[in-house]
Amino acid sequence: MAATIKDIARVAGVSTATVSRVINNLGGYNEETEKKVMAVSKELGYRKNENARSLVQKSTNTIGVIMPDVTTAFYGDIIKGIEDTSYEYGYSVILTHAGSHGSRIHESMNLMGERRVDGLIIVSVELHESAIQSLTSLGIPYILISTKTNREDTPYMKVDDYSAAYTAVKYLIEHNHRTIGMAGANPNDPIAGVPRINGYKQALQDYGIKVDLNLIKPGGFNFESGQSAMQSFIEDDAAVTAVFCASDEVALGIISTCFENEIHVPNDISVVGYDNSKVSHMSVPPLTTVAQPLYDMGREGCFEVIAAIQNKSKIESKVIPHELVVRKSVKSLE
Amino acid sequence: MAATIKDIARVAGVSTATVSRVINNLGGYNEETEKKVMAVSKELGYRKNENARSLVQKSTNTIGVIMPDVTTAFYGDIIKGIEDTSYEYGYSVILTHAGSHGSRIHESMNLMGERRVDGLIIVSVELHESAIQSLTSLGIPYILISTKTNREDTPYMKVDDYSAAYTAVKYLIEHNHRTIGMAGANPNDPIAGVPRINGYKQALQDYGIKVDLNLIKPGGFNFESGQSAMQSFIEDDAAVTAVFCASDEVALGIISTCFENEIHVPNDISVVGYDNSKVSHMSVPPLTTVAQPLYDMGREGCFEVIAAIQNKSKIESKVIPHELVVRKSVKSLE
DNA sequence: GAGTATTACGTAAACGTTTACGTTACGCAT
DNA sequence: ATGCGTAACGTAAACGTTTACGTAATACTC
Structure with missing residues (x-):
C-alpha cells in the first residue's frame, strides 16, 4: 500500500541506493537526481519505515520507560522530562507499567527487549535480584530513577532520602516542634521507605528527642495513607x-x-510533605515540602541513557540534591 | 550478538521455519523437535525481534498516543486506561507530546507514521484542517479523546461539555446562587472552552438570571488561571x-x-470544578465537580482503536455521560 | 496394495531498508 | 596517451522474521 523506496526508485529511474542516499542526505548524487527523487517521494506520499531501518542498523532510536502502576503528578513530571529529552535527541519513548508492586516487571522488561529499545529507564520500582538479572541481560544502557538496588553496579538517579527526611524533620525541630509524627512510609520498602524513617529518627535523636514508635504511621505514598x-x-x-x-x-x-475534624493546619498542627510535586503548591495551605527535582531527574536520566547509547559509555549513579521548599503548612511554636 | 532463529535452527538441526513455528506455537511439529527447539532457544538466550516480525507482518502491535505538553493528573488517568488496555491486548504504547498548543503535532504524527503504529490516540489537542489531513493520510484507525474536530468523520470520545457545564451551573442555581462566576475557560478554544461557557450562560438564562460578562474570567485549565x-x-x-x-x-x-484572602470556601463562596481528577478529592474542602470518567475514557478509547485494527471496522464517535460528584465545596444559600 | 490424507518438516521468497563494493565516465596531471 | 582520482551512481547482500509452497514419510481407506 504505502510507497517504498523501491517505488520511488522505479518511478524516478534510479536505484534504491540512490534514493536512500538522497532521503538521508548522505551526498554522492547530483542536484538533478536529488530534485527528481524528492519530487517523486513527495508525489507518492512516501513515509520512511523506521522498522526496516531499525532492522539493518540494529538500533531502534527508541527508549523504554517502565513505571509503577499508579498515576500521580509525581510521575507526570518525570515522564515529561524524559519525553522532552528523548524527542530532542530523535528518540521515541515506549511506555509500560510494571504492574502493581512490580508484578509484571519481568514481562515488561521482556517486552522492551523484544522491541529492541536502545535504552531503558525504570522509575520508582523496586528491583529484586531476578529482575536485575533480566535487566542486565538486555545488554543495553539503563538507569533507575527515584529508586535503586542493593547492588553497586546498577546506576541510579535519586535524592538521598535519608538526609532529605533528616532535613525536613530538623526544620520542624528548629521551629520548636517536639512531638513529631511520621506518615506514609512503608518500613518494608528498603529503598524509599526505610531511609526516610531512619532520617526522621536520627534527626529526633540528634536533638535529644526520644523516638516514639507509635508516632510512626506506616503506609503507601498515597492520599488514603495520609488520611x-x-x-x-x-x-x-x-x-x-x-x-x-x-x-x-x-x-x-x-x-x-x-479539615474534617476541624483541626487547623498549621495553627493546630504543622505538616511537611515530600516531592514538591504539582499538588504541593495547590493545597490549602500551600505545602512546605522537600523538593525532588522531578522534571530534571527525568531529563537528566534520559540524557545519561542517550549519551551511554551513543558513546557506549558507562552511566554513573548520581545523588540529586534535595531542597526544602518553605510554604505555609508549618507554624513556628512560640 | 543476540541469538536469532537461524542460530537456533543451526544448533537444533532444523530449519528456521520450524523454529518459527515452535516459537509461535503454530503446530506442525512433533513433541521432540519442540522440546529440542525450546531447549536451544533457552540455552542461547533467544529473544524475538519484534521489528523483524513487524516488517513481514506489516503490523507493529503498537499504538501511538499523542498528548498535550502538560502534565496533570488529568492525563495520568487517561494514559493509564490506555496502557492497561493495550497491554491486555498485547500492544505497546509509544507516547509523544504535541508540543505547547500543538506546535509539534505534525512532527508527532509523522513520527507515529514512520514507526508504523497500528492505531493512534490523540488526547486533548485541538486539530486544525492540515493536522486532520496528516492524520487521515496515515491510513490507520484513530480516535480523539477529550477533544473533537469540526468534521463529522473524525471519531472522538468525549463528554458533552455544554451540558456538563449546564448541569454544574444548574446545581449552583438550585442551591440558590444567583451571582455565579466562571473561571478558566478559553473563549478561543472552540472545543473545550466555548461549550462550557455556553452551557454556563444557558443555565443562567433558563433560570432567568442575566449573564454578566464581567463574571466570566477566561484562562487556561491550570491552577494559575484559577488564581x-x-x-x-x-x-x-x-x-x-x-x-x-x-x-x-x-x-x-x-x-x-x-484562602490567602481569608475568604472561606464554601461558607463565603462556593466552588465547583470539572474533571473529577485525582486532585478533586484531595482538596480542602473536597471539591464538588463534574466527573469525566478519565480512566474509562482511556480504556474504552484504546479498546475501540484495537477493535478497529483487528476487525477493520469503523469507530463511532461517542459522547460519554457526565456526572456531578457532590463533595463539600458548595454551600446551599439560606 | 493402490490411492489418498495427514503429519512434519524444509526451501526460499518476501518485508523495506542500508551499505560495502563495484563500475562507469570524466577531468586532469604528467 | 597513460594513469589516477573522483563524482555519481548501480548491484546485491544483509538485517531477522514469517509463510506459501513443496516434499517425503507415514497412516488410513477400501
Missing part, C-alpha cells in the same frame, strides 16, 4: 504538633482529615 | 457567591486564592 494516619493520630490522642509525610499526597491526606 | 480569576473577582469587588471552574486545577487555584 488513615491522621485518623490514627486522632484516635490515639497523640499530642503531635507536626507530622512529616513521605509524599505530598500523604500530606494532603493529613490535611484533608484535619 | 488570577479569583484575584480578579476580588479586585472587581464582584459579589459572586459561587464560581464554576473549567477544570479541577482551576478550582484549586480559586480555593487557594480564597
